[in-house]
Amino acid sequence: MSSTVDHIMPMSCEELLYQFSKMDSVLMPTEIDLYIETMKPQRMKNIGNEQWLEWHQRVQKLNQQALVEASALKEEYVKESLVTYKRINILVHESILINIWKYKVLPLILKMEPRPESTFVAYSVLYHEAVCVALLELVMFHEYCCESLGDQSADLLDYLSGASARLLSVTYEPGELNENATEELYRQRNNLCFEIGIKALTIIRYLADSINRLPISILSKMYTTYDIPVLFTEILLKNPWNVDGKQYTGGKWKNADGSQVCQPEAQVWLTLRTLLLDPECQNYYNITDSRKSQLLKILPFMSHLLLDQMSPLIELKHWLCRLSVMENSGNSGKPFIIETSLEIKQGILKETGEKWKKIAETQRPVIFTKDKQALKDAANKLSEAYNTDLLEKLDISDKNTTCARCGKDSIQKCSRCKTSWYCSRVCQVEHWNQHKEYCKPVC
Known part of the structure; x- marks a missing residue:
């Protein structure tokens, strides 16, 4: 049977767009300014409490308002306010914070409370990460939003690479009638990981398009630390957005015959084109035999059907064909780069002291409250x-x-x-x- 979580699951972005298309706005400009100006990074110990739920509500409303503005081609007031008040980094902070919580704290809480009566608050926490990433996806389309992150774009790239890599192991699973609360919550966590991973693909593409406006270390990290070209190649081969005749697009699974390139797949192809055809590629990306072997695996997938729908990929196909006959197209060395530290992630780990069991014990009565009035x-x-x-x-x-x-x-x-x-x-x-x-x- 389905628990409270399934009763309250929020609408997908596509459903929200349909509902909000009839609305002038979700928030007034003064409310937007108030919500954004007062945004502050949350602390791990406060997750799930009353004050945190108020914060979650505000972020959700900002996301909905941004969807209204983007879909109606209105002035993007939410985006402008986030840049003006320098609050985009807080969305990055919140995404990383909940990501750490769901893997370090939640499993310990579930061990202490394996049969919770209500999973409402726990799911709200997990959903908070998806809301923050959805809002980031909307605003990071603009290059100057990417640029406004500065060195903290390193934290965002680290988070996004991990989120997109999970598409290689996480699959979207429908609910089952006989699953217990713990199984349900883990399923919901994995399903949200899938949705977040899909959005991460898009945001990485935006970062790649804005690479010249970001710190030089980000370029190096894309090519070497996280090896985005090989990671995206593996994701293309895995094809996680196509399962059993259904295709994940617009936040939903739809029947598909495989002839149309869906939005997630298009983002991956365009990112590969941007990174591999960039003039700086030969300076930062040493194409070893193993990398060459991986990259060439996508060449057979570049059919006429794909190229008809995405003509810019013709250049990428030519590049791969040249690569296939070259012995070594890379540079054995790389420029000296001063690496930027992961300021946000390290700050969260320092604040918590990585005392996950203690945090779990404190949060257990909040996350799985038995208080009906609460x-x-x-x-x-x-x-x-x-x-x-x-x-x-x-x-x-x-x-x-x-x-x-x-x-x-x-x-x-x-x-x-x-x-x-x-x-x-x-x-x-x-x-x-x-x-x-x-x-x-x-x-």
Whole structure:
């Protein structure tokens, strides 16, 4: 059975665009200025508390407003304010912070609380990273936004390379009726990792297009530290956006025959073209035999169908053909570069002291709160930002609903038939053998 998380899952970007296309705005200019001017990097210990949920709500509204402005071709006030107040780096900070939390802290909390009654707050934390990355994707399209990051673009590139690399191991999985809360939360984490990885491909392309406006060390990191050309080649070969006749595009899986190049694949091809055809490539990128072998694996995929849809790739195909007959097209050395440190990531690790177990113990009662009133308050706080009817689905009203299995006060209902209520995940799963006889016909 589906838990609270599935009841409150926010809309995809595509659905938000459809809803907001009829709206003039989500926020007034004065609200945008207030939200952005008062943005501050959050601390690991505060994740999930009341103040943090307020912060999450604001970021979500800013993302929605940016979507409205981008889709309606309006003045991009959110973007301009983020640059004016120098707050883009905070979005990078938040993405890195939650990324660390979901791999270092969340697994420990789940060990302490393997059968949580509600995963609402935990999912909100995971979703926060996706919101920050979505907003970064919107604003980083503009070169001067990339430039405004300065040396902290090194932190962004480090984060994005890791996020995109996860596309090689993470697959998008639909929910199952018999999964427990821990399995569900890990599935939701992996699904969000997939969505974030797809967006990371686009942002890396923006960084590659703006490479001449970024610190010189970023160019070196793209070619050597993270080897983006080989990484993107491996992602192309993995083809994660095409699964079982469906293609991931516009934030959704759609039926496809494979003839059309989807947006994620196009971003990968264009990034490879930018990096490999850049005049600086021969100075920074030593094309060894192993790199050459990997890069040439994509040559058979450059069909007439692909080139008809993306004519700029003709130059890339010519480059690869020349590479195939060259013994060594790279430079054995590389320019001396003063490497920039990962200021944001190192700052977070220093602040936490990497005491993950202690942090998990402190956050356990916040992330998996058993306080029904606290859940209601959190749902009230986020219902408008998530643009979904949380109050009804979490039973925020004062009407009395009892668990279909044990008779206790309930906090969630079956997401299929929406008629049976349960007090906890345990009761919901244990009652399924009886409930399914009623639930399936109703659905």
